[in-house]
Amino acid sequence: MAKAVLLLFLVFLCFSCVDEVQLPARSVESRLVVEGLITNETPPYTVKLSYTGQYNSLIYGQNEIPVDGAVVSITEIGGRTVVLDQDALAPLFFWMRDSTFQGKLGKSYQLRVQLVDGKSYISEPDVLNDVAAIDKIYAEYRSRAEGDVYNPDYYDVLLDTKDPAATGNYYRWSGYGYIPRISTGEPVGMSVCCKWCWIPSYGSVTDVLSDALVNGNTISRRLVFSSPIYYVGRHYIEISQYSLTKSAYQFWVKFEEQRKRNGSLFDPLPASIEGNVHREDDPNILALGYFGSSAISKRRLVIPGDTLNLARLEIKYDDVFIKEGNCQRVYSQGQLSPPSW
Known part of the structure; x- marks a missing residue:
C-alpha cells in the first residue's frame, strides 16, 4: 500500500511540474548563394545560383531554391562581357559556353546577377593568377583502423609540387x-547481370594552403585525395591544383x-560564410x-589494384559493402564500364 501511494504521489508530482511552453517561431530571411569559377581552361564554365531556404524554427524549409529568370554575366575587366544560359533541366546552374571567351592569366573577372525583382549583385573583381605545375601524384595503401568494420581501406593519393620563389601564392x-564496386546483381533469365560497376568518388573542395611557411620550397607528400577500396580493381583518379x-x-x-566544427560548448556559433558578392x-x-x-x-593516375588479395578482402569485409540489386542502380551514378576517357 505504501509503495502504491508513493507511486501515485510521484505521478501527480510529474504532471503538476510540467507546463507546455509555446516558443515563438524564429525565421531567417532567404539569401542569395553564389558558387562559380572561371579558369584558364577551355569553356564551358558554370555558375550555381540559389536562395537559402526560408528557415523556420518549427518547420524546416528547402535547402536550395533556384534563382529563376536571372540575367547572369561574366565580365573580363577591360574586355568583353558574356551572358550565361540557365539550364532548363537543372535550373540551379547557369552555363557559359562561348568557346571564344577563355580565362587569361593576369586578367580579372567579375560576375553580375540581375534578379527578376530588379535587384542586382556583383562580385569583387578576382584576378586569375598562375599556378605551379603538379610534378607528380602517387598512391599509398592505408588499412582501416583496428576494429573498424564500417569503413573500407583506402588508397591515399599524394602530391608533389614546387612553390615559386615569389611570395603570396595560395593553393x-x-x-x-572512379572506383570499382560490387552488388548482388540482378537476375536475368538463368543468369545474374550487372554485379560490377564503377562509381564516382569525390574528395574535399576546401583543401587550401598558403606558401607563408613553404615559400620557394617543394610541397611534398601533400595528401589531396583518399580513394575508398570496396573491391579489387583499378581506380581512375584526377587531381586538380588551383591558384x-x-x-x-x-x-x-x-x-x-x-x-569541421563539432558542436561542442567551446565552438563559436555557426555563421553564414559571406564572400565577395554584394548588392550593386x-x-x-x-x-x-x-x-x-x-x-x-591537373594530373591523372590509374591505381592498378592488382596487389590486393580478393579472397582476403572478401573475408575482411564480409558483405558489409555489398548492396542488393543491379550495381548500376543501387549505387549513385554507377556505370557498367570504367571511364574510357
Missing part, C-alpha cells in the same frame, strides 16, 4: 575518381573551419558564397 586542391587570390584563400579557410547599390548587403578566378594544373 586549393580537389580530387575525384587562389588572398581573399579567396581566406574564404575557403573560413568555410573549412566551420565545416549597397556593398553592405552581401550574398553567400564566392565567385573566383583560377589557373589549373
Whole structure:
C-alpha cells in the first residue's frame, strides 16, 4: 500500500511540474548563394545560383531554391562581357559556353546577377593568377583502423609540387575518381547481370594552403585525395591544383573551419560564410558564397589494384559493402564500364 501511494504521489508530482511552453517561431530571411569559377581552361564554365531556404524554427524549409529568370554575366575587366544560359533541366546552374571567351592569366573577372525583382549583385573583381605545375601524384595503401568494420581501406593519393620563389601564392586542391564496386546483381533469365560497376568518388573542395611557411620550397607528400577500396580493381583518379587570390584563400579557410566544427560548448556559433558578392547599390548587403578566378594544373593516375588479395578482402569485409540489386542502380551514378576517357 505504501509503495502504491508513493507511486501515485510521484505521478501527480510529474504532471503538476510540467507546463507546455509555446516558443515563438524564429525565421531567417532567404539569401542569395553564389558558387562559380572561371579558369584558364577551355569553356564551358558554370555558375550555381540559389536562395537559402526560408528557415523556420518549427518547420524546416528547402535547402536550395533556384534563382529563376536571372540575367547572369561574366565580365573580363577591360574586355568583353558574356551572358550565361540557365539550364532548363537543372535550373540551379547557369552555363557559359562561348568557346571564344577563355580565362587569361593576369586578367580579372567579375560576375553580375540581375534578379527578376530588379535587384542586382556583383562580385569583387578576382584576378586569375598562375599556378605551379603538379610534378607528380602517387598512391599509398592505408588499412582501416583496428576494429573498424564500417569503413573500407583506402588508397591515399599524394602530391608533389614546387612553390615559386615569389611570395603570396595560395593553393586549393580537389580530387575525384572512379572506383570499382560490387552488388548482388540482378537476375536475368538463368543468369545474374550487372554485379560490377564503377562509381564516382569525390574528395574535399576546401583543401587550401598558403606558401607563408613553404615559400620557394617543394610541397611534398601533400595528401589531396583518399580513394575508398570496396573491391579489387583499378581506380581512375584526377587531381586538380588551383591558384587562389588572398581573399579567396581566406574564404575557403573560413568555410573549412566551420565545416569541421563539432558542436561542442567551446565552438563559436555557426555563421553564414559571406564572400565577395554584394548588392550593386549597397556593398553592405552581401550574398553567400564566392565567385573566383583560377589557373589549373591537373594530373591523372590509374591505381592498378592488382596487389590486393580478393579472397582476403572478401573475408575482411564480409558483405558489409555489398548492396542488393543491379550495381548500376543501387549505387549513385554507377556505370557498367570504367571511364574510357
